[in-house]
Every structure is written in C-alpha cells, then in structure tokens.
C-alpha cells in the first residue's frame with residue numbers, strides 16, 4: 023500500500039508545509055472539540071489504541087536546539103564567524119525554527135554570504151552531532167496540557183503507543199527518562215514505546231511498518247502527529263480513525279493533500 027492519504031485528490035502533486043496546510047480540508051472542530059471527541063471515542067471502544075508522536079507533538083524540542091546552538095556559539099568552532107557570533111548575543115529560544123537554517127534566518131544571518139554560509143555548515147554539523155543523543159533530550163518540554171491529556175486517555179482505557187522517529191541506540195534512555203520525569207503514562211502493559219531500530223532507517227518507512235502492526239493490538243482510535251507526510255500516511259492506513267495534525271513545527275517534506283484530518287495547536291482544554 024502506498025504511504026499516502028485517501029483524499030480523492032491523487033492527481034495533485036504533494037505540497038510542502040505552508041501550501042499543504044492551506045490546501046487540506048480539516049474538520050471544522052475547535053481544539054476543545056477534537057480533544058473531547060478523541061476521549062469520547064476511546065471511552066466507547068473495545069481495546070482502543072492512541073498513537074502518539076513525540077518530537078513537536080507531545081514534546082517541544084526548541085529548547086533542545088536552543089541549548090545546542092548556544093553551545094556552538096560559545097565553542098571554538100564558531101570563532102571563524104565573528105559577525106554570526108555577534109548575532110548570537112541576542113539569541114532567544116523564540117528564534118528557533120524547524121531547522122538550523124530557519125533559526126539562523128530568524129537571527130537575521132544571511133546564508134548567501136560567505137560567513138553566513140560557512141556558519142550554517144558549521145552550526146548544522148554541531149547541531150546534528152548532538153540533537154539525536156540522550157544527553158540533550160533533558161531540555162525537551164511537554165506542550166501545555168499534553169501530560170494531563172495523555173493521562174486522561176490512559177485512564178479511560180486507551181493503550182498508548184508512543185511512535186517516534188528517534189532511534190533506540192542513541193535516544194531510548196533519554197526518551198524513557200523524560201516520559202517518567204514528566205508524568206506521561208509509562209511502564210504499564212498498556213504503554214509502549216516504538217523507536218527506530220537503526221538511525222539510518224528512514225522515518226517514514228519505519229512509521230509505516232510500525233503502524234501496520236497496530237492491528238494486532240486493538241482498534242486505532244486516534245493518532246497525533248506533526249509531520250504532514252506521516253499524518254497523511256496514517257490516514258491512508260486507518261481511514262476510520264481520527265488523525266490529528268499537531269500544528270507546531272514541521273519539515274518541508276512534501277505531503278499529499280488530505281481531507282478530513284483534525285487540527286490542534288496544543289493539548290490545552292478550555
């Protein structure tokens with residue numbers, strides 16, 4: 023099966039983030055209504071499953087990038103880029119975007135200038151060497167309301183599958199420590215953490231293969247995911263479930279246009 027969405031718009035080319043969110047038709051429900059509807063469906067189902075992505079879905083990862091890039095600006099590796107180092111004196115967590123490139127642009131660094139281009143290569147490498155490692159995960163923060171909401175789903179009988187593109191070898195220890203630290207349901211027979219067995223595995227392929235295994239656990243009621251191509255793929259595999267796009271940060275990886283997704287920006291109930 024193709025990892026695309028059942029949208030009836032197959033003839034349209036996949037779109038990147040801005041264009042994708044504008045082209046998709048989302049259910050016209052408020053965040054409150056979406057979150058209540060998922061709870062309602064969980065409470066009514068037998069063997070309900072909820073799929074939960076971690077990065078930029080349950081967890082805000084900007085603090086992790088912020089700490090890494092601050093460290094780069096203090097390191098010997100940034101010394102070749104004095105103007106960029108100067109720009110980092112006003113670096114705030116709110117400047118952090120999806121990518122290092124987005125972040126440097128937010129700081130006003132022109133990437134088409136030699137110093138800007140060189141600083142991008144250097145800081146991107148520094149960031150990549152650290153972002154996917156246990157020791158930096160401690161900086162992640164759950165989005166407002168996420169812990170309480172996931173606890174409520176678990177209390178209603180949902181089996182929780184944390185499905186993440188993080189890999190086992192470099193990130194399991196820190197991931198588990200954070201789930202426990204933050205109070206997400208964890209350590210029960212009804213909670214599972216599915217991670218990539220290898221860092222070189224493609225995220226999309228991993229999530230597709232993992233999602234196909236859900237059939238043996240029960241009935242998928244809802245998924246929560248920030249990446250358009252992943253949420254589109256989940257909708258394709260499980261068209262009867264609610265697929266909730268977490269509208270936070272996402273990649274520019276093209277995704278097929280979808281109809282009937284749900285959309286939230288946090289887990290706060292009002």
Ligand SMILES: [Mg+2]
Nearest residue numbers: 075077078248
């Ligand atoms: Mg994510």
